[in-house]
Amino acid sequence: MLRHLLNPLDFSVEELDKLMDLAVDIEKHPAKYAHACEGKVLATCFYEPSTRTRLSFEGAMYHLGGHVLGFSSADSSSAAKGESVSDTIRVISCYADICAMRHPKEGAPLVAALKSGIPVINAGDGGHQHPTQTLTDLLTIRSLKGRLGDMTLGLCGDLKFGRTVHSLIEALSRYKGVRFVLISPPELRVPEYVLETLGKKGIPYKEVQSLEEAIPELDILYMTRVQRERFFNEDDYIRMKDFYILNKAKMELAREDMLVLHPLPRVNEISTEVDDDPRACYFKQAQYGMYIRMALILTLLGLEVQ
Numbered sequence: 001m002l003r004h005l006l007n008p009l010d011f012s013v014e015e016l017d018k019l020m021d022l023a024v025d026i027e028k029h030p031a032k033y034a035h036a037c038e039g040k041v042l043a044t045c046f047y048e049p050s051t052r053t054r055l056s057f058e059g060a061m062y063h064l065g066g067h068v069l070g071f072s073s074a075d076s077s078s079a080a081k082g083e084s085v086s087d088t089i090r091v092i093s094c095y096a097d098i099c100a101m102r103h104p105k106e107g108a109p110l111v112a113a114l115k116s117g118i119p120v121i122n123a124g125d126g127g128h129q130h131p132t133q134t135l136t137d138l139l140t141i142r143s144l145k146g147r148l149g150d151m152t153l154g155l156c157g158d159l160k161f162g163r164t165v166h167s168l169i170e171a172l173s174r175y176k177g178v179r180f181v182l183i184s185p186p187e188l189r190v191p192e193y194v195l196e197t198l199g200k201k202g203i204p205y206k207e208v209q210s211l212e213e214a215i216p217e218l219d220i221l222y223m224t225r226v227q228r229e230r231f232f233n234e235d236d237y238i239r240m241k242d243f244y245i246l247n248k249a250k251m252e253l254a255r256e257d258m259l260v261l262h263p264l265p266r267v268n269e270i271s272t273e274v275d276d277d278p279r280a281c282y283f284k285q286a287q288y289g290m291y292i293r294m295a296l297i298l299t300l301l302g303l304e305v306q
């Protein structure tokens with residue numbers, strides 16, 4: 001049975017625990033895994049720009065001893081000639097063993113998975129979901145906080161178009177004692193379908209506008225970039241883009257053990273003066289991204305290392 005990762009809920013909490021344990025073991029004992037994917041090929045099909053996600057997938061496969069092929073923009077693929085993702089994935093299934101796909105259209109990796117002969121990983125679909133960023137975020141939180149439940153998590157910025165936000169909220173809503181503080185201007189609120197999930201599960205959340213007022217109660221602050229590429233007009237983007245800027249003064253209002261996460265890329269929403277604060281964990285977070293993707297590739301390929 002082919003297994004894909006399209007949505008953060010495709011793995012149970014127990015499976016996620018196993019995946020994170022594997023990532024931790026990979027980080028500790030890289031040599032043990034250095035040949036685990038020998039002879040295997042990962043295709044990275046990126047129809048949208050990426051630095052971390054694509055390169056951490058590629059790095060992950062190289063560190064497992066496998067090979068990588070792919071494209072990094074729609075312009076350099078047959079999408080420019082009008083080919084559908086269904087046809088593209090059928091062809092790629094002949095050349096590769098597993099595929100990570102990023103696409104500007106919501107649902108494109110799902111459409112690909114329906115016709116694919118190999119596991120498909122959603123590496124970000126439009127303003128919808130970004131499950132492998134969520135795996136990264138969960139591993140970061142578990143490693144640095146020692147737990148995934150019993151915490152107040154503030155998400156700040158573009159909660160409307162930020163796919164990492166939607167995936168993280170859905171994934172964390174399965175852990176006990178999680179509370180969300182959703183910090184955004186009214187125009188960039190979390191979409192209704194995500195709020196409905198929280199409502200149905202009875203998970204406490206509040207929507208606020210002021211970062212200064214919210215910050216003292218947070219265990220984790222998850223900052224996000226305003227998603228320029230998803231705006232219909234540039235004026236709205238310009239009005240919104242500097243709505244939140246986390247700086248030293250705001251960090252003084254936060255708890256001593258609050259963690260600051262950000263999926264990156266950062267534009268202006270975290271001042272570089274915050275980077276030296278021990279609570280700033282976004283670069284460490286990017287590092288966890290490669291280990292969890294190594295664990296994911298092994299798991300979806302059904303490979304076990306003794």
Ligand code: NCD
Nearest residue numbers: 052053124164225263264265
């Ligand atoms: C995020 C994405 O692509 O959604 N980036 C990433 O993969 N780390 C966040 C963003 O682009 O703002």
